Each structure stands twice: as structure tokens, then as C-alpha cells.
Amino acid sequence: MSPKEQIQSLRDELREHNYNYYINDNPTISDFEFDKKLEQLKMLEASHPEFYDATSPSVRVGGEITKNFNTVKHINRMYSLDNSYSIEDLQDWETRIKKIVDGDIQYTCELKYDGASISLHYENGKFVQAVTRGDGNQGDDVTANVRTIKSVPLQLKGDDIPAKFEIRGEIVLPWDGFHKMNEERATQGLDLYRNPRNTASGSLKLQDSAEVAKRPLDCLLYQLAGDDLPIETQFDSLTLSRKWGFKAPKESKLAQSIEEVFEFINYWDIARKELPYETDGVVVKVNSLRQQEELGFTAKAPKWAMAYKFAAEQVSTRLEEITYQVGRTGAITPVANLAPVEISGTTVKRASLHNADQIEKLDIRVGDEVYVEKGGEIIPKIIAVELSKRPENSVPTVYATHCPECNTPLIRKDGEAQHFCSNELGCAPQIKGRIEHFISRKAMDIDGIGAETVGQLVDAGLISNYADLYDLTVEQVLPLERMAQKSAENMVNGIEASKQVPFERVLFGLGIRYVGETVAKKLAKHYKNMNALLAMPPAPEKENLDLFADVTSPADKKKEELTAIPEIGERIAETVVEYILDQHQQQILSRLRIAGLQFELSATQLEGQTDKLQGKSFVISGVFEMSRKDLKKLIEDNGGKASSSISSKTDYLVRGENMGPSKLEKAEKLGITMISEQEFLEMV
Numbered sequence: 001m002s003p004k005e006q007i008q009s010l011r012d013e014l015r016e017h018n019y020n021y022y023i024n025d026n027p028t029i030s031d032f033e034f035d036k037k038l039e040q041l042k043m044l045e046a047s048h049p050e051f052y053d054a055t056s057p058s059v060r061v062g063g064e065i066t067k068n069f070n071t072v073k074h075i076n077r078m079y080s081l082d083n084s085y086s087i088e089d090l091q092d093w094e095t096r097i098k099k100i101v102d103g104d105i106q107y108t109c110e111l112k113y114d115g116a117s118i119s120l121h122y123e124n125g126k127f128v129q130a131v132t133r134g135d136g137n138q139g140d141d142v143t144a145n146v147r148t149i150k151s152v153p154l155q156l157k158g159d160d161i162p163a164k165f166e167i168r169g170e171i172v173l174p175w176d177g178f179h180k181m182n183e184e185r186a187t188q189g190l191d192l193y194r195n196p197r198n199t200a201s202g203s204l205k206l207q208d209s210a211e212v213a214k215r216p217l218d219c220l221l222y223q224l225a226g227d228d229l230p231i232e233t234q235f236d237s238l239t240l241s242r243k244w245g246f247k248a249p250k251e252s253k254l255a256q257s258i259e260e261v262f263e264f265i266n267y268w269d270i271a272r273k274e275l276p277y278e279t280d281g282v283v284v285k286v287n288s289l290r291q292q293e294e295l296g297f298t299a300k301a302p303k304w305a306m307a308y309k310f311a312a313e314q315v316s317t318r319l320e321e322i323t324y325q326v327g328r329t330g331a332i333t334p335v336a337n338l339a340p341v342e343i344s345g346t347t348v349k350r351a352s353l354h355n356a357d358q359i360e361k362l363d364i365r366v367g368d369e370v371y372v373e374k375g376g377e378i379i380p381k382i383i384a385v386e387l388s389k390r391p392e393n394s395v396p397t398v399y400a401t402h403c404p405e406c407n408t409p410l411i412r413k414d415g416e417a418q419h420f421c422s423n424e425l426g427c428a429p430q431i432k433g434r435i436e437h438f439i440s441r442k443a444m445d446i447d448g449i450g451a452e453t454v455g456q457l458v459d460a461g462l463i464s465n466y467a468d469l470y471d472l473t474v475e476q477v478l479p480l481e482r483m484a485q486k487s488a489e490n491m492v493n494g495i496e497a498s499k500q501v502p503f504e505r506v507l508f509g510l511g512i513r514y515v516g517e518t519v520a521k522k523l524a525k526h527y528k529n530m531n532a533l534l535a536m537p538p539a540p541e542k543e544n545l546d547l548f549a550d551v552t553s554p555a556d557k558k559k560e561e562l563t564a565i566p567e568i569g570e571r572i573a574e575t576v577v578e579y580i581l582d583q584h585q586q587q588i589l590s591r592l593r594i595a596g597l598q599f600e601l602s603a604t605q606l607e608g609q610t611d612k613l614q615g616k617s618f619v620i621s622g623v624f625e626m627s628r629k630d631l632k633k634l635i636e637d638n639g640g641k642a643s644s645s646i647s648s649k650t651d652y653l654v655r656g657e658n659m660g661p662s663k664l665e666k667a668e669k670l671g672i673t674m675i676s677e678q679e680f681l682e683m684v
């Protein structure tokens, strides 16, 4: 055998053993023999560097160093999941989706693994890249580290593998490995790791991949993504990925009905305690990919999936003090300061109390023994008070009357749960909070400034609002503590670069109450530029004495104009108009305009956008020539609204092939105009 053939045969053999050991849980040789063969391969590779291959089993030992993790934009967005906490929640979900899809629905039940989500990319059967979830739109490239995880196949098996695809899953640290790592830490006198999840995600960001290789990480994969994949259901995709060599969890099950989903949940609520890794719930997914496509996504999560969270662990502890936090909008949040207590592996010292009503409802008092609950990512919350243990001298809680930061009397508007500090311009956390929001990743994404720097800049009197950022110079910021020439330059360059950030993100960055990312996008799309958004309708003529004349105020007219935009409600309209009429805010805004920020949609964003379908509502159903996604985009680009279920408000039903009978019947009953794909295309 030539060295090349020898290397090849060793690689094939070791790959098979890896698969048997890590995926199939069924090793056929001893660890000792495996190590011997691996040593042999490493030696051969060392003397024949010309045969280097990034997918060789020898790369598992790591060695590559990553100094900075590159940011990578996800080709397919990594969504979050909606949560449910009861059987009723799940039943409601089924009722909702049954209004949208036709026919019976089968569900794939999977466990919800508590680790670090990951997206793996494969090309021509080879592993090429691993990216963390990040914010869902972009994550970090952690390829070198993930390559060392033994259950991530570097080379796939079989001959039906798509040229290019992505697979998503979770990198977890099984309990066994976690405890071993902690034993090791203990012998070295080091702090123990808190929980497997944080340790798993921390591992992905280590610079030295050889360190990662030593950690007993595992990778469970449950979701294929890509174009033209040879699958029709979620359950098949699990079977297929398993065949290709991925560790697709075998606990998954196909349920014929929501009742079978409940059985799965009840079973695992108990059985999960025996699992080698941590799970915090079940993920229920509509099995048919066609039905999934029909259901689509909300801004955050697929409508075709639902996480069910097992009841969270509860502990009791003492409430030592109630303090108050001021948010960027002036909203006050009461915070419970607790005697430190351990819940699900983390120490909890603080919990949110939400608002005055919540405190009153629970009659919660300093000195009380309280029950605290923590589920997954959520901030711990207090769910009850142990009245039997209440100290005798206990006094009812009196809610704060003044802002803890600036001492302004707090106000509470009718019908609102939250108290507010109205001192917008003089209350430090509000000033800082608004600037922090403005520079944040989803808004202006200004590199080179963090929350801490904002604090320094405000305290030094260099800025008091976000428009001031655009006047900052390197010389001004250099005297700040811990500010080097390089970081000062980075900061000023970052601010300059933000002038190219698209209009909708500028709008989001302004921090108008209730104008989140999605609303900002809608407003930008509707008005197309800042002037149109700000323009107030003319005032009614004063001298008109006609009793029946239109005397609606400009503010009310503007609100009407705003609420006419789909999905913009009263609350949003109210705060937008308030913002437009606020002289101070308008001054700041005009300084942003002069600084050169994007105040209108770009030419590319405007391309293909018309008002042709303005005010018309469409439902698409069935299979089409073009993808449903493109079809929806066409509707929206032309000013129409694409909704998922038929109602009396629907104007057109775009009818594809194999449309479900119940939708058809409903459309006929309501007398909705049905058009073909071709007819629709002619409309636009």
C-alpha cells in the first residue's frame, strides 16, 4: 500500500469506529486499539503533509487557535421558539393552527435540549462551517472548536447527500462529563462550573481548540435547512440525518394526534430525570413540511412549532429588600433582593416583582419567606408568599413615591401597570438607557461603544442624548479613564459608519415607546421616509362656524392615519404622535438629519415596491410555481397584506394546486374572489 492509500484506509476505519462509538453507542474495538491506530495515522500525516484533509479523524484533537471569532450572517435565520406551559396552551395552539392548515396534523415530538444552539454547514458531504445562533440573524464562526466534537461527523455517509445544506442542533455537555470536569476543578481548587448549558456555550468560545477537544461535549441535531432537500416531513428528516451519520436524538417520536403529544410529555416529565443530559421541555413540531410552510413564522418564532416547558423548580428564601430600577423609558421596575439561593444550578439573588399591582396582589413584604421559580432563560420570579412564616412585626409594603435616581415624584397613567419617572431629560438611567438603546446591535450597531462607555461619556458631560454622539471627537474622549488612542478612534469611526445604517433601524433606535424592531420596519415601509412619517395633517379652519364641519384635531387625524396601517394599534399611534409633537425630541431628530443619518429607504429597498395592492388582503393556499415566500414578498412589496387564514376581511384567495378542501369551502361560503397564480402575477 502506498502512504496515500494507507492514510486513506486508516481514516476510513477510524471514521467508522468513531461512528460506532459516538453515534451508535456500540464500539467494536477497544479504546486502546483505537488510540494506537490514531497515533499511526497522525504519524503518517505528519510525514505526508501533502495529504492534509480537514475532515480527517485526526483533527479531533484540535490545536487550531481562534483569536477573534468572525461574525457570520445566517443564510436561513435561526428562530427562537414560542413557549407553552400547560396542556391547555398546547390545545389552543392546535386550534389556532387548524384554522390555517387543511387536513389532519401529525406532530413530531422532540426533547428540548438545554445547551448551545449551533448551525453546521456541509458541502459535498464534508463539514465546512459551524456558526452559533447569536441573535438569530448572525452568529459567530466556531468551526475550529466544533470540529473537535466527536459526534459531529466531518464526512457524511451515503450517496444521496445534497451538495449543500445546513443542519441545526444543540451542543450539550452530558451530566457525567460535567461532573467529571467539576471534580477536576475541585482538585485544582478552582471555582466550579455552574451548569452544563453555560459550560457548553462557554466551551465554544475558547480560543484553543485543543482545550475544547478535551471537554466531553456532545452534539444533537434535529433540523435540516436548505433548498430542495429530499424530505417531506420533520420525522423523515430525522431518520435521514441519522442515516447520513448525524446524532439525531432517538427519543423523538411521531404523534398522530395532540393526545399522543400529551402522552409523550407525560412520559418524559418523569423519564427525563434518567437522561444523560439536561432537558427543560419538549418541542412539538408540525410534521408535514408543506403544512409548516403554510403556517410560516412570526417575527420571532415558527408558528409550526411550540416548546412545552416542564414545570420549573421552586425554592423558598427570604425577601431582604425591595429596590426600584429605572428603565430607558422611565418605567419603574420593583426588584426583590433575596437571600442568595440555588435554583437549577444557578445562584439567585434578585427577582423581578413586575409592578405595584403584583406586590399588592401577593401582599409581599420585606422579611417574608417567598417562593421563587426560575424557568430556562427567564428572570426568576416570585410566585407566592409563605404567610405562615410571616414575622410578627411585618408591615405592608408601601410602593415608592419618588424616583430612586432623581427623586422626581412618580406618576402612573390610567390603565397602566407601571409607574413612571417623567424626568426624561434629567434622570441618569433614562438618558443613558436611551443612548444605549440607540447604539445597540439591532439599532445603530455602533462598534466601539458599550454601556460602560456611554456611562462615562454622560458622566463626563460629553453627551446627554444620542445626537451628541455625532459631535464627539477623538481629542474629547481621550481623557476618559481606560480610553486609548486606538479605542477612541474606533469609537469615532464606528459612529461615522452608523450614518449608513438603514432607515428602519434608525427609526427603531430613536426609542419611541412601543416602536420595536417589527413596528419600525412596518412604519419605514409604509411611510418610506422620515418627512412623511412626521408630517401632521392640517388643522381644521378656525373661522368655520358650520357645526357639522370636521373638527378632528391634527393629532387625532394622525392617529387615525397610523392605525389604518395594518398591525399598528392605538397604543403605538399614541406614542408616535406624542413623539412627533415633542419639541425637544424634534430638535434632536433634526440634528441627526444634519449629521447625515439615513432618513429614507434606500433605492434598493424601494425597488419593486408599489401601492398596487394597497388595502387588499390575500390568502395563499396550495402549491405554486414560485415559492410561497416569494409570493408573499410580492404581495407585501406591492402594498398588500398576506395573511394565513381566510376571514370575511380576505379580498383574494390565490389558489395553487392541491388546495385543501376546507379552505376552499370556507372561501366559497364567504364569496371570496379566487385567482390563480397567473392572474395574481398579472395584477402586480
Ligand code: AMP
Binding pocket: 079, 080, 081, 082, 110, 111, 112, 113, 114, 116, 117, 118, 133, 169, 170, 222, 283, 307, 376, 377
Ligand atoms: P428559546 O431559546 O427558549 O427561544 O428556545 C429555542 C431554542 O431551543 C432553539 O434555538 C434551540 O437551540 C433549542 N432547542 C433545543 N431542542 C430543540 C429541538 N428539539 N427543536 C428545536 N429547538 C430546540
Ligand code: ZN
Binding pocket: 326, 403, 404, 405, 406, 407, 408, 421, 422, 423, 427, 428
Ligand atoms: Zn428619575
